[in-house]
Amino acid sequence: MAVWFTRSGNVARHLKRNMGFLGKLNHSFLGFHQRNSSLVSPIDESYRNAVVVLNNAMALFSVRCSESTLAEAQRDSRYDEHENQILDFPGGQVTFTSEMRFISESPEKRTKCYQVLDDNGRPILGTSFQPLSKEFAVRMYSNMVTLQTMDTIFYEAQRQGRISFYVTSNGEEAINIASAAALTFDDVVLPQYREPGVLLWRGFTLQEFANQCFGNKGDNGKGRQMPIHYGSKKLNYFTVSSTIATQLPQAVGAAYSLKMDSKDACVITYFGDGGTSEGDFHAALNFAAVMGAPVIFICRNNGWAISTPTSEQFRSDGIVVRGQAYGVRSIRVDGNDALAVYTAVQTAREMAISEHRPILIEALTYRVGHHSTSDDSTKYRPVDEIEHWRMARDPVTRFRKWVEWNGWWSDEDESELRSSARKQILHAIQVAEKVEKPPLSDLFTDVYDHLPSNLLEQERLLRETIKRHPQDYPPEVPM
Amino acid sequence: MATCLKRLRRFASIGRKGQEYSTTCDEPPKLQKSGKTVNLFTAINQALRIALETDPRAYVFGEDVSFGGVFRCTTGLVEQFGRNRVFNTPLCEQGIVGFGIGLAAMGNRAIAEIQFADYIYPAFDQLVNEAAKFRYRSGNQFNCGGLTIRSPYGAVGHGGHYHSQSPEAFFCHVPGLKVVIPRSPNQAKGLLLASIRDPNPVIFFEPKWLYRLAVEEVPEHDYMLPLSQAEVICHGNDITLVGWGAQLSIMEQACIDAEKDGISCELIDLKTLIPWDKETVEASVRKTGRLLVSHEAPVTGGFGAEISASIAERCFLRLEAPVARVCGLDTPFPLVFEPFFMPTKNKILDAIKATVNY
Numbered sequence: 001m002a003v004w005f006t007r008s009g010n011v012a013r014h015l016k017r018n019m020g021f022l023g024k025l026n027h028s029f030l031g032f033h034q035r036n037s038s039l040v041s042p043i044d045e046s047y048r049n050a051v052v053v054l055n056n057a058m059a060l061f062s063v064r065c066s067e068s069t070l071a072e073a074q075r076d077s078r079y080d081e082h083e084n085q086i087l088d089f090p091g092g093q094v095t096f097t098s099e100m101r102f103i104s105e106s107p108e109k110r111t112k113c114y115q116v117l118d119d120n121g122r123p124i125l126g127t128s129f130q131p132l133s134k135e136f137a138v139r140m141y142s143n144m145v146t147l148q149t150m151d152t153i154f155y156e157a158q159r160q161g162r163i164s165f166y167v168t169s170n171g172e173e174a175i176n177i178a179s180a181a182a183l184t185f186d187d188v189v190l191p192q193y194r195e196p197g198v199l200l201w202r203g204f205t206l207q208e209f210a211n212q213c214f215g216n217k218g219d220n221g222k223g224r225q226m227p228i229h230y231g232s233k234k235l236n237y238f239t240v241s242s243t244i245a246t247q248l249p250q251a252v253g254a255a256y257s258l259k260m261d262s263k264d265a266c267v268i269t270y271f272g273d274g275g276t277s278e279g280d281f282h283a284a285l286n287f288a289a290v291m292g293a294p295v296i297f298i299c300r301n302n303g304w305a306i307s308t309p310t311s312e313q314f315r316s317d318g319i320v321v322r323g324q325a326y327g328v329r330s331i332r333v334d335g336n337d338a339l340a341v342y343t344a345v346q347t348a349r350e351m352a353i354s355e356h357r358p359i360l361i362e363a364l365t366y367r368v369g370h371h372s373t374s375d376d377s378t379k380y381r382p383v384d385e386i387e388h389w390r391m392a393r394d395p396v397t398r399f400r401k402w403v404e405w406n407g408w409w410s411d412e413d414e415s416e417l418r419s420s421a422r423k424q425i426l427h428a429i430q431v432a433e434k435v436e437k438p439p440l441s442d443l444f445t446d447v448y449d450h451l452p453s454n455l456l457e458q459e460r461l462l463r464e465t466i467k468r469h470p471q472d473y474p475p476e477v478p479m
Numbered sequence: 480m481a482t483c484l485k486r487l488r489r490f491a492s493i494g495r496k497g498q499e500y501s502t503t504c505d506e507p508p509k510l511q512k513s514g515k516t517v518n519l520f521t522a523i524n525q526a527l528r529i530a531l532e533t534d535p536r537a538y539v540f541g542e543d544v545s546f547g548g549v550f551r552c553t554t555g556l557v558e559q560f561g562r563n564r565v566f567n568t569p570l571c572e573q574g575i576v577g578f579g580i581g582l583a584a585m586g587n588r589a590i591a592e593i594q595f596a597d598y599i600y601p602a603f604d605q606l607v608n609e610a611a612k613f614r615y616r617s618g619n620q621f622n623c624g625g626l627t628i629r630s631p632y633g634a635v636g637h638g639g640h641y642h643s644q645s646p647e648a649f650f651c652h653v654p655g656l657k658v659v660i661p662r663s664p665n666q667a668k669g670l671l672l673a674s675i676r677d678p679n680p681v682i683f684f685e686p687k688w689l690y691r692l693a694v695e696e697v698p699e700h701d702y703m704l705p706l707s708q709a710e711v712i713c714h715g716n717d718i719t720l721v722g723w724g725a726q727l728s729i730m731e732q733a734c735i736d737a738e739k740d741g742i743s744c745e746l747i748d749l750k751t752l753i754p755w756d757k758e759t760v761e762a763s764v765r766k767t768g769r770l771l772v773s774h775e776a777p778v779t780g781g782f783g784a785e786i787s788a789s790i791a792e793r794c795f796l797r798l799e800a801p802v803a804r805v806c807g808l809d810t811p812f813p814l815v816f817e818p819f820f821m822p823t824k825n826k827i828l829d830a831i832k833a834t835v836n837y
Contacts, residue, residue: 190581222618233620238584241616243608249574250609253581253589260536260563260587267581279601283574290569291578446619447654449678452707452754 110317113332113364116339119393121401129343130182134408140181140338141403142417144173144396147197149421150206151369154213157429158227158373163213167228169194171368174338174395175300177201179268179363182345186265188254189237190247193228194300195270202235206424210432222446223438245275248284248297252358255293259356266294266352268345274305276319282326288358289327296348297328297360300335302367307380323360335363336395339402366393437477440466514698520690522664522697523552523629526671527590529701531560534588537675539565541575541592541629549594550631550690576602576628580610580680583625588675596632596684597644610680611655624678629671631687632660633725633775634821638687639814645724645776645807650682651753651785657681658752659706660723663689664697669704670750677706686725693728709756711763715743717835718769721760721786723749726773726822733827742835752782760786761793768799769834773822778806800837803830 088094116129123129132140151168158166169176176197183189189198196209211218213227220231221239231239238247238254251269258265275281276299288295299319303310316322323330329351333344341363348359366389370377377386403409440463444455451459466473517525530537539556545567547554557565568575572593579589593599599606606628614622634643650658659674659681661667667685674681686693712727713734722730727748734744745763749755764770770790772783787802805822813820 188585220618220620221616224618225616229616231617231620233617239613239617239621241609241612243604246577246605246609249577249605250581250584252574253578253583254585255581256578257582257585257587279573280577280605283569283571283577286569286571287574287578291566446615448657448754449614449622449624453757454754 105315107317107321111320111332113334114340114344115334115337116343117337117398117402119398121398121403121405123339123402129339130346132339132342134406136181137403137406138408140177140342141396141399141409143177143181143197143201144338144399145414145417146206146421147173147176147200148396149418150196150200150209150425153422153425153429154209154227155369155373157213162429162433163227165227165373166213167193167372168369169197171366171389171393171395172300172302172335173197174341174399175298175335175363175365178338178341179270179298179345182342183268183349184265185236186263187236187349188251188258188265188267189235190251190254190267190269191237191240192244192247192271192275192300193240193242194272196228196230198270199230199232199235199237202232202237204230204232204235204237206428207431208232210425210428211435214429214432214435215437216432216435217438218432218435219438222442224442245271245278245280245284247271248275248278248280249287251295251297252284252288252291252293255288255295255352255358256291259292259294264353266296266349268296268298268349270298270300272305273299273301273303273310273313273319274308275299276322277305277313285322285326285328285358285360292356293358294352294356295358296345296352297358298345299360299362300365301362302335302365304367304371304377304381306371306375307377309381318362318364320360320362328358328360330360330362332362332364335365336393336398338395338399365395368394437474439478514696514700516694517664517697518689518691519664519667519685519693520550520552522668523671523685524554524556525697525699526668526675527553527556528559530588530590530672530675531556531564533701536586537564537588537590538582539590539592540568540579542568542570542594544592548592550687552629552685552690553592572598572601573605576605576610576626579626579628580605580613580623583623583680584613584621586625588625588627589623590627590629590675593628593630595642595644595687596630596646597641599628599630599646602628603649606650606656606680606682607653611653613655613680615655622678623680626680627671627675628680628682630682630684631690632684633686633688634812634817635688636817637814638812638817640811642687643812643817645684645774647682647684647723647752647774648776648780648782651782653753655680656753657706658684659750660684660686660752661750662686662724662727662748663693664695666704666748666750668697669702670706672701673703673706676703681706684724688725704750707751707754707756709750709759710748711745711759712748713744713746715745715767717743717767718771718831719745719747719760719763719767720771720773720827720831721747721749722773723752724775726775729822729824730773730827732824733831736824736828737831740832742831744831749786755786757789757793760790764790764794765797768797770794770798771803771805771827771830771834773805773827775807775822777809778804779809781806800834803834805830 116123116127118124147169151170154166155168157163172194176195180198180201185202212221212230215223229240231237247269248271251267255267301318305313320330320332331344333340335341344361348361352359368386368390444451444459527539539553543549544553544565545557575591579591582589610623610626632645647658650656657679659670661670671683674683720730730746734746737744745767747760747763772786774781774783783804783806787804790802805827807822808820
């Protein structure tokens with residue numbers, strides 16, 4: 001014990017020399033303690049030495065000493081408001097431990113995943129979920145089928161060269177539709193690019209989808225962006241941009257606005273497993289927690305970021321565990337279970353709005369389709385893995401089973417819906433193909449709110465060039 | 480010419496020790512309404528106060544803005560407008576700008592501060608790929624025109640690599656953004672209010688060197704100065720000089736010295752770098768036949784290159800000499816070597832003479 005004290009005395013002297021401020025702190029604490037020794041009990045020689053050691057170690061170092069006396073001192077210190085000032089760090093009080101233990105890099109058990117329906121569409125015993133009316137459930141299911149059909153046909157249209165590009169949401173129909181169904185139309189949506197189902201739910205027509213993909217004059221975006229970059233002010237759905245995760249901090253700003261305006265609405269923003277590696281993800285969750293922004297962060301963890309599996313994307317237990325690191329309440333749900341997604345999003349919405357807080361939802365799922373029409377995922381994953389998820393784990397089929405089990409859906413309804421959806425989509429494509437493109441002037445407008453002089457000049461020069469060399473330019477764009 | 484010279488002598492002290500400062504030779508009538516004599520950060524503070532007063536949906540945020548900001552531009556704002564409208568953000572520029580875009584997209588005026596222009600780069604993606612394209616890509620359904628980014632830029636005498644940069648050129652290359660740089664307290668207040676209220680995302684670079692050193696009368700009322708309009712500060716016939724921000728006061732001194740050698744200089748403050756007022760510069764060069772551009776940022780790829788190329792295209796036959804650029808060197812901004820790096824008055828003067836004697 002004596003040897004130990006000597007050593008720590010040397011340490012203290014060294015520290016005093018080199019840490020001026022802390023040295024002063026030591027003095028003042030010691031002085032204070034001596035003045036107020038009556039507050040400390042019971043005082044005997046070894047105890048006083050222990051306290052001196054504690055002082056000299058600047059209270060920053062874990063002190064291994066006679067456990068009974070020092071523990072007593074610590075316990076007394078912790079509960080005594082004044083004496084504890086030094087033991088509080090910015091951020092609050094911390095309890096000290098003499099045991100040096102690292103937090104494991106991974107939890108013993110992975111975070112559990114909330115599920116309502118089993119693979120056969122039966123509610124799991126004891127599970128709680130938000131009940132749905134027949135109309136609502138059928139509407140949800142119809143939208144899932146329409147989304148699935150739309151994806152199939154548009155994908156084919158790209159293959160036929162009728163549109164330049166397409167991105168399917170195969171396997172993620174439950175996330176798309178069920179999350180949308182749990183919101184109101186006042187809730188603001190900031191998508192990534194695999195969430196057209198949210199637009200579909202809100203009433204974006206098949207014709208509007210087709211118009212954007214063909215970039216014709218019916219496109220809200222005036223033909224400026226690639227297919228699937230939808231946007232609708234009317235439906236509160238911010239325009240898609242290809243950049244990953246950039247929507248996340250924007251969602252926080254938008255949510256802050258809703259909070260300031262005391263709106264009964266939240267923001268919902270979507271991203272994939274890959275998107276969580278971007279700095280914007282970190283920025284957004286941190287800002288959201290600090291600002292108390294009513295935003296729901298939904299991660300579609302579908303296992304793949306183009307060809308990169310999650311094992312090469314992160315080492316954490318998925319995304320859900322990251323929430324707590326930022327002070328964000330989080331939940332993991334089965335993304336292929338429409339009822340689980342619906343219930344979780346609805347609950348998250350209530351929390352976000354009433355408590356002014358962000359919520360993180362990790363929806364586990366599988367990207368059945370390729371990343372896009374520019375990708376062939378059989379190059380980097382086994383075909384039977386894809387087929388397994390397409391057939392045995394299809395979220396649409398699973399929800400259908402539940403709807404049928406309730407007596408709300410039949411085979412006839414099914415075939416009628418599918419053929420009707422198919423017809424409408426094909427028709428929409430045929431129409432969109434023939435609609436003329438936006439006029440040339442739309443190349444120059446909306447860069448700013450007004451056309452600046454440089455663009456006026458460039459438009460003038462361009463039109464002269466077009467007159468001289470019309471063959472260089474596509475005839476579908478009206479002058 | 481003599482009147483112009485007299486005005487220059489009266490107003491063009493560099494203000495190293497906080498002297499009376501103004502580069503305006505011709506005061507526009509409305510700004511002659513007298514106000515208190517204040518420095519640049521106070522003028523900025525006034526503008527922010529007015530912005531917050533006149534629009535209940537205006538917000539001011541960034542690192543350390545609550546206590547007043549590292550340059551005191553935001554002093555007293557949180558006390559007056561509350562912590563919901565004036566607040567600190569976490570230390571994350573991409574978050575600050577992303578958050579600002581979202582706030583602006585909902586119809587608010589988001590006035591974000593980036594503590595030093597040297598730290599704006601993490602937000603480059605949000606500025607270039609998102610803010611600049613927000614209106615265009617949505618077909619004008621959405622816009623983030625309410626976004627204004629304020630950031631101190633430029634040399635300060637001892638700033639080194641990371642407290643001295645002038646990154647304006649990066650942003651001048653991005654259609655959809657506006658870049659505005661004031662030269663004085665008077666100008667700063669009017670231009671900042673105009674930038675905040677302009678329905679396009681604006682990056683407002685404030686010359687940090689002038690925060691305390693530039694002092695002039697600034698009207699206390701709410702006023703705006705037009706964007707994308709260059710101002711001829713001094714009229715002359717022999718050579719046109721174009722600059723912005725703190726560099727203008729250096730150029731002004733060079734003009735005074737050049738006058739002694741019988742060279743009459745026309746000095747133009749560009750004020751808005753994009754979209755920039757080509758017409759005013761062109762009209763001046765048509766008169767003088769010579770152009771010199773000066774900026775602190777490194778010469779290669781600096782905004783002077785754009786001005787030079789544009790004027791060469793428009794005024795080639797009128798030009799008596801090549802366009803001169805007196806700018807920073809193509810190095811990171813050095814500490815001990817700052818006086819060598821900077822485009823000084825004498826470098827400019829030498830270039831004026833060389834151009835005139837070409």
